[in-house]
Amino acid sequence: MHLDDIIERIERSFGEDEPLSGGSLAGQDIEALKRVFADEGYQIYLQDQVNRQIIRDYLTNAVMLGILSEDRLEAFTDLVATEGGRAAMSLHMLMSSVEDANHLLLSGGFGALEPMQPGPGSPPHMKLVPN
Numbered sequence: 001m002h003l004d005d006i007i008e009r010i011e012r013s014f015g016e017d018e019p020l021s022g023g024s025l026a027g028q029d030i031e032a033l034k035r036v037f038a039d040e041g042y043q044i045y046l047q048d049q050v051n052r053q054i055i056r057d058y059l060t061n062a063v064m065l066g067i068l069s070e071d072r073l074e075a076f077t078d079l080v081a082t083e084g085g086r087a088a089m090s091l092h093m094l095m096s097s098v099e100d101a102n103h104l105l106l107s108g109g110f111g112a113l114e115p116m117q118p119g120p121g122s123p124p125h126m127k128l129v130p131n
Contacts, residue, residue, distance in 0.1 A: 048083050051090035055080055058093040062101035075105050 025033070036042055059076065062068035080086050092104055 044083075048086060051083075051086040054090040054093055055086060058090075058098060059101070061098045065098060067099055068101040068105075072102070072105065079105075 055076075059068065059073060063070055063073065076089075078085075080089050089104070096104060
């Protein structure tokens with residue numbers, strides 16, 4: 001099974017997207033919102049908000065479980081200060097248990113994420129790269 005197929009199956013299981021509140025909107029308003037939501041800048045903003053939430057939840061859980069002291073939170077500041085840093089950190093947090101919070105802090109410089117460049121004709125895939 002290809003990654004695209006897996007993602008498509010998961011997306012279908014969520015049902016229809018309903019990004020609007022319960023208020024009624026005129027046709028022009030709906031079209032304007034669709035343009036905004038489809039804009040690349042908005043998609044980048046939205047992904048950054050997701051990354052922030054992942055980091056926030058992960059670090060909160062680590063502190064609440066006593067794995068990370070409140071004093072150590074400050075050490076994450078430089079790692080998550082940029083959009084790229086948040087993207088890399090949230091990816092590592094998604095792939096790590098909360099118990100690894102101190103290890104994430106020690107391994108710090110994750111570097112920038114780069115889009116994969118699959119070879120011609122190759123199927124979509126992910127490749128795990130060890131540290």
